[in-house]
Amino acid sequence: MKHEAYIRGIGYYAPEKVLTNADLEKIVETSDEWITSRTGIKERHIAAPGETVSDMTAQAARAALADAGLPAEAITHILLYTVTPDYFTPSASCLLEEKLGIRGRVVQDVNAACSGYLYGLEMARAILALHPEAVVLMAAAEVLTSRTNWADRRTCVLFGDAAAAAVVTSQAPPVSQARVMDVRLSSDGSLGHLLTIKGGGSGQPYKLGDVVGEEFFLAMNGPEVFKHAVRNMAGVCEEILSANGLSKDDIALFIPHQANWRIMEAVAKKLSLSTEKVMSTVARFGNTSASTVGVALVEARSAGRIPAGSTVLLAAFGGGFTWGSALLQF
Known part of the structure; x- marks a missing residue:
């Protein structure tokens, strides 16, 4: 028996501090014109010193729970998608559970990079298929500025920090939110070397007293990532539309991963979608990795x-490489 999955509540959190392009001009050799023309980004939110993924996710989770009209005690599962957890252990999901004042739930951290929100929706659907009574808190969050090389002007202009959360159940909510119609996911590990954060892992461990080098921070082959992001996001979107008997005309809004405006525009062009149908938050938040789609979803609903x-199409692409698409019916 198939059980439906409904997004019953959504929310996000962005740190208070805002770093503008003008601020970056004082840090690295760049300019507002250079950043804006190449990425569409004007500013990004930066976590305060000591502000962690679990801190931010707790804020986003509370917003999603309030939107769903449910207490934290109702949660049965916590899924947290991130590449920048508070620590290697304890997991950020365990810390989130504690910050929400609950115990005994099923919790796990998962790394799907910038595709985290969509991977999370699929995992929530899988849990509900086995446990239709479950209430799944799915969150995606990054403090990616903690792994940003502020001396690298090619990458430091791109990233910000944020958390997004969704409460997913198999019971239709009393106030209509969104039914998850379908999710399609994919990956290609042979291309993982094009976007990396290596330092500190078991492949590049540190010894006591070692100096942290560039390998600790995000490194990216921008042109190659651009090419694969456009091709794979467009391809998986075409796949999910075809599988569900839909065309571009059936899509009211397209919410892609907010990597940069050029990528988003190129994907929309491949899908023959007008840019008026593309939801963009990249100017205000930059690339917040796993949380971008979730943040943009909340912003889109708030903006009417x-x-x-409406049928909404989501898409994401991230390190690994991972990518995916989802269809939501509101």
Whole structure:
């Protein structure tokens, strides 16, 4: 028996501090014109000293629970998607559980990089298929600025920090939110070397007294990542539309991973979607990795861009490489 999955509540959190392009001009050799013309980014939110993924996710989770009209005690599973957890152990999901004041739940951290939100939706659907009574808190969060090389002007202009959360159940909510129609996911590990954060892992461990080098921070082959991101996001979107008997005309809004505006625009062009149908938050938040789609979803609803009856297409692409798409019916 198939059980439906409904997004019953959504929320996000972005840190208070904002770093503008003008601020970056004082840190690294760059300019507002250079950043804006190449990425569409004007500013990004930066976690305060000591502010962690679990701190931010707790804020986003509380917003999603309030939106769902449910107490934290109702949660049965916590899924937290991140590449920048508070620590290697304890897991950020365990810390989140404690910060929400609950115990005894099923919790796990998962790394799917920038595709985390979509991987999380699929994992939530899988849990509900086995446990239809479950209430799944799915979150995606990054303090990616903790792994940003502020001396690398090619990458430091791109990233910000944020958390997004969704409460997913098999019971239709009393106030209509979104039904998860379908999710399609994929990956290609042979291309993982094009986008990395290596230092500190078992492949590049540190000894006591070692100096942290560039390998500790995010490194990326921008042109190659751009090419694969556009091709794979467009391809998986075409796949999910075809599998569900839909065309571009059936899509009210397209919410892609907010990597940079050029990538988003290129994917929309491949899908023959007008840019008016593309939800963009990249100017205000930059690339917040796993949380970008979730943040943009909340912003789109708040802006009235998702009327009742709308079909919304989501897409993401991230390190690994991983990518995916999802269809939501509001």
